[in-house]
Amino acid sequence: MQARLNEVLDDAVADEAPQTNGDGVASAYDEHVARLKAEAEAQDAANRLRVAQEQLAEYSAQKAEDTEGLLQEADRLREALRQLLERPGSTATELEEVSQSFQTLREKLVDAVAEARAFAAQQAADLVTLKRSSDQADLHTDVEMKRARDEGTSSNETGNGQEDAEEEEEDEDEEPVRGTIGPQAAVPSTSFSERARFIPMRLSHDERKLLRLLESALNVSEYTDKVDVLTWRSKNQRIHAQIRDLCAILSGLLVAADYKKGQDLVRDRNFADNADFFQNIFELGRRYKILNPDRMRSEYGKLMYMLMDSAEPAIQELLEFQCVSQLKTVHRFLDERGGLAMLEDSMLHTATAEIIAGDRPRHEVQRDIKVKEKARESLSRRYRNARLTEEEILTCIYSLSDNNSYLLFNRDPIDRFIQFFHRYFKHDSHEPGYSLGIQGGRDGARLTHNHERQYHYVLQSLTLWREISTEMFKLWYLAESDMLREGNTYRLCDTGQGLNRVQSAPQVGRAMQNILHRVQERIGSWVGSSVVHLGDHNVPNALMFIDKYTQVPRILNPVVSVLEELPKLYRDPNLRSYIDSTFGGVEQCRKSILVDFCRHAFDGSGADNFFDAGSCIDGRLTSAWNWCSKVEKKPYFHIFRLAGWVGFDGEVKS
Structure with a gap:
């Protein structure tokens, strides 16, 4: 990562390195680049430490529980053998030897239980201390505010706006901010009165015309290519120029589409006088994307990153108007x-x-x-x-x-898959050859679960995905509120998949914790880690979070379609012969697909370490992606093609 970071830094600042006649400015430049590197490395290390501490605490608690279970099992076994040895024919010597052996075993288990309990308690206490220290230090806020002040100084700005932003960050839980919904919306409800708070209004005919202009302007825009680069200079002027260019493109397209309206828009060439037009056109693009997740795949990212930058007070001062308006909901x-x-x-x-x-x-x-x-x-x-x-x-x-x-179309495929899962698998038994058990290091798996443990692990993951899909509109609403909130700054860093904007998402995080808590209460027990990656190198910001979980129906829908299409394929005599000779019938073919999916789409694979995959909340989806990438090598791949499968992602362009 360090080598990659150095390479990106060198390439990004090559064109903007200061031209100096002495060593003073060059020394300041080198110092600034070194500070950027140190800040990125420190933040990444802090995030990794936090995730590792949480996972270690959960691991220690699980081991303590497992050790207590072994102790109870040893007591039951000792009682059973005692009754067996007390039958006629058993000698006192044999009974004494068995009793002594179990006594020694039990003493060792008691010591192991005590040690595991103490270790779990210590890790839990360390985790609480780490969280308290992180909250007090507030490393992310300190780094971002320091950088904002540096940028403000370099662009000859006063810095009052940054102080106001810092005050807003500190009072986040006390004062409502623009785009939030209030505490009462945190309570999950299926009533229309509650759902309507997060459901966008459908676009009208005139709004759809403007949407085409917005898509065209975003399609030719190079906003992220020119803004999201590592540079030691303040990028406020660059952001300002790119936003004005995008507004100019929209104005020109409107003139071409409707000359009269376009003339009114560009008469004085003052964008601030037409703030309502730009706010409305950007808002309807956001509404359309929420209602149609498969559209505007690349354009939406540019739009949100542009609006994220425009929410900064310094940029608003340069533009002389706000680009962000409240989402129009039902x-x-x-x-x-x-x-x-x-x-x-x-x-x-x-x-x-x-x-x-x-x-x-x-x-x-x-x-x-x-x-x-x-x-x-x-x-x-x-x-x-x-x-x-x-x-x-x-x-x-x-x-x-x-x-x-x-x-x-997005939640029901999960329900149908859960129905197939309950139909073909039981938690306490399995047919020969159809066990869900996996072992780390075998067939790419990174987790070790027996059949019962993997059964619960898969079921709770599917249930969690279902709840997330049910509340996706709410999560999307909160994600936009987090991204566009004034004062919620971001840092640009290399996450291993290129430069990404790493930004906190407190509202989405709280909503995810509520969903996770409901699922855990419903399931009754939890297998694996419950860490939710958000605002780190795995899930840099709320936009990436939304993009991850909109993939769930794209993964499960094709699988369910193939399972449901199999009986129709079986009616063809030639296909029936192929299915019978290869799998032994429709039911066996279904079970082969389900067993392989439930094993290797939930085996902790897909990354090089447990920080990026494993059994955490996001790692479960990473494993499913990894299974999708290898479906061409599966023995049932031809069944997928015969059932009409073409891919898991679909078209990128709308």
Whole structure:
């Protein structure tokens, strides 16, 4: 990593090295580059230490529990052998020898239990001390604020804005910031009143026209290529120039698309006078992406990084306007127009329900469609008022329906996979040849689990993914709030996969901990680590977090489709002969696919160390990606192709 970091630093600053006639400026330049390296290395080391300490504490607690289980098992075994030896025919000498051996074994186990308990308690205390020390030191904030002050000094800025940002960072938990939702939204709820707080409004026809302009402008923009480079100079001027260039491109495209509106926009060539236009067009791009995760794959990243930079007070001062506006959600839209009562109407469930045809007769599907349409018409007439038209109410209903459609195509595949999992596997037994057990070092696995332990490990991972998919709109809303919050600075560093923006995401972190706590309570026990990587070299920022978990349906959907398509393939005589000769039938083929997936998509593989993979929350998804990359080498790969599988990722361009 050090060699790579040095190489990137040398390349990045080569074009901007100071031209000097003496040693003074050059010495300052070298000192600044060395400080950047030291800050990046110190922060990375601190993150690795924190993760290692958490994993070690969990490991020690698990070992203490396992040791106590061994002690109980030894007591039961001693009692069973005692009863066996007390039967007629056993001598006192034999009984004494067995009793003495078990007494010695039990004493050793008692010592092991005491030692494991003490070690676990010590690690837990060390973890608490480490967290307290990290909170008091606040290394990340100190480094970022120091760098911000250095940049402000180099660009001849006053620094009052940075002091205000530091005060906002300290009072984060006390004062609500823009984009937050308040403490009551932390309580999970399936009611429309709560869900609507995070569901964006569907784009109108005119907004879709503007969306095309935004996509075109972002497609030709080189914002991240020119801004995200390591440099010793202040990059505020560069950010300012790139944002103005993007606004100029949007203005030019609007002139080409609608000459009259474009002329009004560029008449005075003052972007600050048209702040509402730019805020609206950037906001509708964010809304569209949340509702359509498969679109704007590269453009959305540029947009969010640009808005992240524009949220800095120094950049706002240069631009003379704000680029970020609050996301337009269904709850906010109805609240402004006095229509919140509709969200409590029981008919709304019928008006937004997903109609699945399946194998049902056509007349039943048509009947459900008519019932749904009547419910929509009834709601639009019942809750219209002077500020809320029937068409606007229908748009809100369609937006809520979009969330149900998202759950249908992103959460339901996880449910169907869990059904297959329960159908073919039991936690306490397995068929010969279909054990889920894995052993570290064999077939690429980095974890060692017996069948029962791996069963629970897979089930709890799938359950966690399901809960994350259920609350994805909320997590996405909080992720944008974290990224665009004023004062939440980032640092640019090499994470092993190029330069990335490492930024804290406190709201997403709290929401993930709540989801994890609910899953742990539902499951009853937890296998593996419960560390959530966020704001480190594994998951640098909230945008990367969202991108990771939008991959889950892309992985499970093809697997479920193949499992469901197998009976149809089996109807073909030639394919039936192939399936019978290779796997022994449809059921055996399904079990072969499921066994391999449940073993090696959850085996801790996919990285070189336990910091990046293993059994942590994000490491489970890393293992699934690793399985996807090797599916071409699996014996059932031809079944995937015959079932219509083409890939796990899909098209990159919208």
